[in-house]
Amino acid sequence: MSMNRRQFIKLAGISTILGIGGVSAIDRVKGSAVEAAHEGVLESEFPNPLIAKRWAMVVDVSKFKTEEDYQKCIDACHSIHNVPCCGTKKDEVKWIWTDTYEHAFPTQENEYIPGGIKNKPFLLLCNHCDNPPCVRVCPTKATFKRKDGIVMMDQHRCIGCRFCMAACPFGARSFNWRDPRPFIKKQNLEYPTRTIGVVEKCTFCFERLVKGLQPACVEASKGALVFGDLSDPSSEVRKILSTRYSIRRKQELGTQPSVYYLIGGIENA
Amino acid sequence: MYNGGKIIVGLIIFVALFTFPFYYNIGKVNAKPEPKIDTPAIQHLTPEDKHCVQPKSFMRGEHMQLLNQWRDSAVRDGNRVYDGMGGKKYYISLQNTCMKCHSNKKEFCDKCHNYMGVTPYCWSCHIAPKEKES
Numbered sequence: 282m283s284m285n286r287r288q289f290i291k292l293a294g295i296s297t298i299l300g301i302g303g304v305s306a307i308d309r310v311k312g313s314a315v316e317a318a319h320e321g322v323l324e325s326e327f328p329n330p331l332i333a334k335r336w337a338m339v340v341d342v343s344k345f346k347t348e349e350d351y352q353k354c355i356d357a358c359h360s361i362h363n364v365p366c367c368g369t370k371k372d373e374v375k376w377i378w379t380d381t382y383e384h385a386f387p388t389q390e391n392e393y394i395p396g397g398i399k400n401k402p403f404l405l406l407c408n409h410c411d412n413p414p415c416v417r418v419c420p421t422k423a424t425f426k427r428k429d430g431i432v433m434m435d436q437h438r439c440i441g442c443r444f445c446m447a448a449c450p451f452g453a454r455s456f457n458w459r460d461p462r463p464f465i466k467k468q469n470l471e472y473p474t475r476t477i478g479v480v481e482k483c484t485f486c487f488e489r490l491v492k493g494l495q496p497a498c499v500e501a502s503k504g505a506l507v508f509g510d511l512s513d514p515s516s517e518v519r520k521i522l523s524t525r526y527s528i529r530r531k532q533e534l535g536t537q538p539s540v541y542y543l544i545g546g547i548e549n550a
Numbered sequence: 551m552y553n554g555g556k557i558i559v560g561l562i563i564f565v566a567l568f569t570f571p572f573y574y575n576i577g578k579v580n581a582k583p584e585p586k587i588d589t590p591a592i593q594h595l596t597p598e599d600k601h602c603v604q605p606k607s608f609m610r611g612e613h614m615q616l617l618n619q620w621r622d623s624a625v626r627d628g629n630r631v632y633d634g635m636g637g638k639k640y641y642i643s644l645q646n647t648c649m650k651c652h653s654n655k656k657e658f659c660d661k662c663h664n665y666m667g668v669t670p671y672c673w674s675c676h677i678a679p680k681e682k683e684s
Contacts, residue, residue, distance in 0.1 A: 298567075428628075435626060437621060437625070470679075470680075471646055491630045
């Protein structure tokens with residue numbers, strides 16, 4: 282069927298008129314969710330924030346004995362930061378998680394290390410590197426290193442290019458392939474969620490430090506995780522690191538991770 | 551002119567339809583949006599505390615710039631304390647400070663934003679306070 286100019290203009294005119302009416306109709310159809318009442322309180326307290334020149338964490342692997350010890354750290358973090366769960370492996374979002382020695386320390390592995398270490402899960406999180414490759418590659422400066430060493434994410438700026446995920450050698454970053462909100466079991470109303478199309482990761486609980494609180498995982502671990510200032514020789518982390526042998530993940534890459542693992546000897550088995 | 555009558559009638563109908571919204575609304579007052587500030591949290595405030603972090607006129611015109619400053623201060627500089635009007639200090643947080651008082655997003659934020667046809671994307675991440683369907 283061929284169409285002459287007159288017919289085309291008629292058709293275009295009718296379509297335009299229909300289109301103008303259609304937009305407002307669609308807006309009306311869009312529903313809104315039912316919500317319950319909420320009591321508001323003013324934030325009136327300003328406790329002393331925790332301040333450091335170089336934040337770091339020590340993971341005492343020997344103090345993690347049961348599955349529960351790991352899970353309570355993971356749950357503490359994921360519940361207060363509205364981290365979605367229960368998706369497929371591809372959609373997984375994780376701030377703190379566990380993996381085997383072989384995967385966590387691939388270049389420090391040999392076939393004769395004690396079974397107690399080889400088969401033990403290791404608690405992993407963002408290493409907040411001194412020389413973070415994710416920050417170098419971010420085209421929008423959405424991820425950046427704070428003065429206190431925390432490698433932060435500014436979700437407002439993230440465009441979801443995932444360069445940082447490719448750059449991070451530790452797999453510490455997760456992408457929101459879908460809207461995370463339906464997958465959050467119980468929302469923490471004090472902390473935002475993320476949206477579809479942004480990358481997220483551990484922030485060393487920057488929002489808790491400013492209130493004078495330790496990171497959530499440290500608090501939940503009951504001493505198995507130690508958090509402190511690496512630049513302060515009298516800090517707890519420095520005392521531990523100067524008395525016990527520690528290893529870091531993929532040190533040979535030169536990113537200078539700030540998460541230290543105390544492996545210890547056979548008694549950890 | 552071929553089909554002159556039809557064309558002129560068509561043009562008249564077109565002009566009438568196109569300008570219909572203007573005629574339809576002539577004489578009607580275009581109601582100004584009136585954002586409500588009568589939330590329980592605000593009503594509990596003492597009269598001397600019953601103000602926002604800055605004067606009302608400033609908040610009306612510049613709250614978007616202020617929110618951007620707050621965002622940069624909290625996320626990028628790690629500073630969560632804001633010196634507000636009259637030397638009062640506020641914790642910088644959209645969810646935990648702004649919305650604790652203004653817990654009526656639909657009657658407060660949305661009133662003007664809908665009127666102006668702006669859709670800020672705050673709420674795609676920040677959790678809006680729970681409120682009753684109005």
